[in-house]
Amino acid sequence: MMISKAEFRGRAELYRLLSRLYEREADQALLDSLQSLSLPEDNDDLKQGAAALREYLASAGPDAVEELAVDYAAVFLAAGSAEGAAALPCESVYTSPRRIFMQEAWEQVCRLYAGKGLGKAEGRADLMEDHLALELAFLGWLVENGAVSEQKSFLEDHLLNWLPAFAADVEKYGRTPFYKAVTRIALGFLELERGLLEGLDSGELSMARSFSVRNDRFAPILARLREKYRVFAPKRFPKRGLKGADLIRYGEIDALTDIVYKEKSHLSAKEVFYPVSQTLFRFTGEECTQEEPADEREIILLARPCDLNAVRRLDAIFLRNGQPDLYYARMRERLHLFLLECRETFDNCFCVSMGSNIALDYEAAVRIDDICALIEVKNEAFLPYFEDEVPIDFAPEFVSENRRAARIPDIRREQLAEITALDYWKQFDDRCIGCGGCNTACPTCSCFDTVDVIYHETSRDGERRRVWSGCMLEDFTRTAGGALARKTPGANMRFKVLHKIFDFKLRFGEEHMCVGCGRCVDRCPKEIDYLDAVNGLSDLLAGKEG
Amino acid sequence: MENIMLPSPHKILSIVKETRAEYTFRVAYEGETKHGQFFQLSIPKVGEAPISVSGKGEGYIEFTIRKIGRLTQGIFGLQPGDMLFMRGPYGNAFPIERFKGKDLVVICGGTGMAPVKTLLNHFYDHPEEGRSVHLICGFKDIDCVLFTEEIEKFRGKFHVIPTLDNSSAPGFETGMVTVHIGNIPFDQFEDYNVVIVGPPVMMRFAALECVKRGVPEEKIWVSFERRMSCAVGKCGHCKINETYVCLEGPVFNYSRAKDLLD
Ligand SMILES: Cc1cc2nc3c(=O)[nH]c(=O)nc-3n(C[C@H](O)[C@H](O)[C@H](O)COP(=O)(O)OP(=O)(O)OC[C@H]3O[C@@H](n4cnc5c(N)ncnc54)[C@H](O)[C@@H]3O)c2cc1C
Numbered sequence: 001m002m003i004s005k006a007e008f009r010g011r012a013e014l015y016r017l018l019s020r021l022y023e024r025e026a027d028q029a030l031l032d033s034l035q036s037l038s039l040p041e042d043n044d045d046l047k048q049g050a051a052a053l054r055e056y057l058a059s060a061g062p063d064a065v066e067e068l069a070v071d072y073a074a075v076f077l078a079a080g081s082a083e084g085a086a087a088l089p090c091e092s093v094y095t096s097p098r099r100i101f102m103q104e105a106w107e108q109v110c111r112l113y114a115g116k117g118l119g120k121a122e123g124r125a126d127l128m129e130d131h132l133a134l135e136l137a138f139l140g141w142l143v144e145n146g147a148v149s150e151q152k153s154f155l156e157d158h159l160l161n162w163l164p165a166f167a168a169d170v171e172k173y174g175r176t177p178f179y180k181a182v183t184r185i186a187l188g189f190l191e192l193e194r195g196l197l198e199g200l201d202s203g204e205l206s207m208a209r210s211f212s213v214r215n216d217r218f219a220p221i222l223a224r225l226r227e228k229y230r231v232f233a234p235k236r237f238p239k240r241g242l243k244g245a246d247l248i249r250y251g252e253i254d255a256l257t258d259i260v261y262k263e264k265s266h267l268s269a270k271e272v273f274y275p276v277s278q279t280l281f282r283f284t285g286e287e288c289t290q291e292e293p294a295d296e297r298e299i300i301l302l303a304r305p306c307d308l309n310a311v312r313r314l315d316a317i318f319l320r321n322g323q324p325d326l327y328y329a330r331m332r333e334r335l336h337l338f339l340l341e342c343r344e345t346f347d348n349c350f351c352v353s354m355g356s357n358i359a360l361d362y363e364a365a366v367r368i369d370d371i372c373a374l375i376e377v378k379n380e381a382f383l384p385y386f387e388d389e390v391p392i393d394f395a396p397e398f399v400s401e402n403r404r405a406a407r408i409p410d411i412r413r414e415q416l417a418e419i420t421a422l423d424y425w426k427q428f429d430d431r432c433i434g435c436g437g438c439n440t441a442c443p444t445c446s447c448f449d450t451v452d453v454i455y456h457e458t459s460r461d462g463e464r465r466r467v468w469s470g471c472m473l474e475d476f477t478r479t480a481g482g483a484l485a486r487k488t489p490g491a492n493m494r495f496k497v498l499h500k501i502f503d504f505k506l507r508f509g510e511e512h513m514c515v516g517c518g519r520c521v522d523r524c525p526k527e528i529d530y531l532d533a534v535n536g537l538s539d540l541l542a543g544k545e546g
Numbered sequence: 547m548e549n550i551m552l553p554s555p556h557k558i559l560s561i562v563k564e565t566r567a568e569y570t571f572r573v574a575y576e577g578e579t580k581h582g583q584f585f586q587l588s589i590p591k592v593g594e595a596p597i598s599v600s601g602k603g604e605g606y607i608e609f610t611i612r613k614i615g616r617l618t619q620g621i622f623g624l625q626p627g628d629m630l631f632m633r634g635p636y637g638n639a640f641p642i643e644r645f646k647g648k649d650l651v652v653i654c655g656g657t658g659m660a661p662v663k664t665l666l667n668h669f670y671d672h673p674e675e676g677r678s679v680h681l682i683c684g685f686k687d688i689d690c691v692l693f694t695e696e697i698e699k700f701r702g703k704f705h706v707i708p709t710l711d712n713s714s715a716p717g718f719e720t721g722m723v724t725v726h727i728g729n730i731p732f733d734q735f736e737d738y739n740v741v742i743v744g745p746p747v748m749m750r751f752a753a754l755e756c757v758k759r760g761v762p763e764e765k766i767w768v769s770f771e772r773r774m775s776c777a778v779g780k781c782g783h784c785k786i787n788e789t790y791v792c793l794e795g796p797v798f799n800y801s802r803a804k805d806l807l808d
């Protein structure tokens with residue numbers, strides 16, 4: 001396995017941030033930056049530390065900076081406390097028998113820093129070299145400039161050897177939850193690092209490699225890829241869209257120039273691995289025979305971050321809701337997800353609000369422009385295709401701002417009756433025509449109908465297919481005899497909105513279903529704006545509570 | 547990996563005509579089913595639909611089907627010896643362990659008697675496991691009455707109130723099931739459960755009537771009928787907010803069912 005440059009950059013940044021937290025008292029800018037911090041949650045220390053930090057920040061009053069300065073002084077500088085009732089953040093204190101400064105550990109780290117030509121940074125003259133802030137900063141520097149073996153031995157010999165004992169003291173003497181939370185995060189992060197570095201050291205993990213490919217050199221690479229893979233990306237279908245416009249949807253590509261990268265696709269990537277219509281089995285006389293895939297090749301799907309994040313949502317439904325679905329599972333196994341970088345935000349995108357602007361779980365990432373394609377390869381199975389190209393330093397970037405934003409209401413389960421009864425939903429009754437276009441365009445809509453097809457009237461043979469369906473279609477809840485569970489377009493809209501921003505998360509945890517691609521807004525022939533519907537609900541509920 | 551969408555053929559052993567529009571099909575089947583579960587039945591080239599198990603015995607199960615649309619019509623065209631395609635059983639079941647040693651009230655309407663019939667037969671065959679059983683079963687008119695023989699049989703051990711919506715016939719009361727709920731001696735029960743199955747409107751009013759008469763919501767059990775395409779948590783048709791009726795239902799305790807708003 002390979003890990004990406006973006007992840008390496010993220011690691012170094014987190015070391016620097018932690019270093020800053022221990023270096024001196026927090027100021028408002030630091031607290032603000034913590035508000036939007038996103039942390040890995042791979043172990044309990046990280047999870048609980050992050051939760052405690054969030055909780056503290058959410059309830060922090062105007063004098064938080066002052067409160068934290070007092071806490072910092074008491075815990076880390078032993079101000080105003082009797083001997084020993086503090087957590088002095090220097091390695092020597094924790095590793096020397098008499099708990100005093102500038103012992104063996106201090107000498108060792110001084111030598112290590114000097115060996116790299118590093119002195120103490122400006123403004124840090126008052127800190128010992130084995131101060132936690134400097135050790136963390138040094139490891140951050142090693143992440144970007146040093147060998148894995150150096151990182152590993154420094155982590156083990158000079159941080160993890162004393163941090164647990166230090167953390168126990170912070171837990172004991174800390175006056176606010178803030179430094180306790182920060183220290184748990186540091187501990188959890190270093191544990192995570194230990195695992196990562198072990199993997200890197202043993203060769204199980206390696207650093208992703210990036211290449212620049214001139215557009216005219218791409219054809220032979222694609223030809224070689226296509227021997228083993230079918231390659232799908234957003235493609236233009238002239239005059240096939242609404243009102244005779246071009247339609248951009250995912251399709252198999254023959255050339256780099258097929259890829260439409262300057263516009264948002266009208267339909268999502270899901271049709272590549274969850275087809276609009278799919279034969280489940282064929283009947284011949286008295287037997288049902290499972291349909292096998294026509295093309296055994298694996299699939300490379302070059303998709304936007306929102307679409308990649310949407311795959312996880314579809315996985316939840318098809319693989320984890322009850323027993324797994326065979327047709328989906330076997331498509332999914334053959335699927336290789338490549339990231340198609342978004343260089344700009346498009347109309348109606350609000351991926352940042354949904355946290356789906358960033359996708360890191362890709363096997364390769366691609367940036368395309370008129371001259372060349374930049375490719376970061378994380379799955380080494382794809383390295384042979386690119387090794388002859390020009391190596392460069394490239395990691396994909398992600399959109400960090402959209403022109404529109406979602407205000408996701410914080411709904412409690414007990415509010416459902418009240419929300420269901422709102423007159424708010426009636427505004428859609430006259431406007432929505434139940435065409436289901438929004439469901440079709442959505443990367444996370446997964447519903448289907450099963451239909452039986454006969455090849456001709458007298459034929460004994462036929463097949464059962466499943467075809468996309470959608471909750472906005474008038475008949476979606478119709479039962480025999482004609483009764484409808486949800487009777488109006490407004491009721492359907494309520495169902496859809498709540499599914500996308502409330503009950504999917506309630507059921508599966510972690511994340512909302514909607515990834516904020518805005519395609520449903522783009523698509524609606526009646527100009528019904530789903531994002532306005534979400535924000536309107538949010539405002540209505542906020543108004544009611546306030 | 548098991549293919550959860552693939553049905554297998556089962557032979558129809560016999561067909562009993564209950565009413566003009568409702569037949570009971572006995573189908574060869576080996577395997578366990580729990581009270582209240584259903585199968586996806588299908589005829590190739592016609593379609594597929596969820597149907598409850600209405601009876602079971604050595605080597606067979608039974609379905610009582612109402613002819614109402616495409617597939618059900620198709621099934622009515624089959625003969626003994628023909629194949630019915632099935633996958634299942636699906637859904638949860640009535641919590642029979644919680645019914646043991648307690649009084650049981652069953653209120654059902656029309657085809658709604660099908661999913662509770664194996665439950666009734668269980669307590670008929672094992673009276674030592676339960677206490678009293680009260681059954682109110684409502685039908686539109688005398689031509690719509692299902693399971694005539696078994697209702698007769700149940701009279702032997704249960705308190706049975708068969709009723710016709712707005713006509714009279716010997717052996718039947720008149721009026722909706724709700725008007726007879728007053729005849730159930732709830733105050734004489736130590737502990738009991740109430741099972742209500744039928745058309746949505748009937749279930750709602752019967753449950754409200756019970757609650758009005760002091761039955762705690764936690765003692766009431768209902769079985770939902772929703773549009774279903776897959777029965778395995780994928781197609782989305784049966785979903786009510788975060789609940790998938792095919793997975794978590796169709797049987798729900800009323801304290802939860804009343805919050806399943808749509
Ligand atoms: C858990 C459960 C148990 C049921 N048990 C029985 C039973 O024991 N006996 C019985 O007669 N009926 C039962 N039904 C209702 C039965 O499923 C419908 O009458 C049947 O689907 C009608 O199919 P059709 O093709 O004849 O009708 P059409 O109106 O032609 O229906 C077309 C399609 O709509 C869907 N559909 C229509 N109505 C329903 C419905 N009520 N529930 C689910 N899908 C529906 C099906 O996919 C069907 O193939 C049950 C329904 C559920 C959900």
Ligand code: SF4
Nearest residue numbers: 442514515517518520
């Ligand atoms: S609900 Fe709309 S914005 Fe959200 S993922 Fe679906 S199409 Fe995109």
Ligand code: SF4
Nearest residue numbers: 432433435436438524
């Ligand atoms: S909201 Fe718009 S796109 Fe969706 S069903 Fe209604 S009219 Fe069609």
Ligand code: FES
Nearest residue numbers: 777780781782792
């Ligand atoms: S019937 Fe398909 S999800 Fe429940």
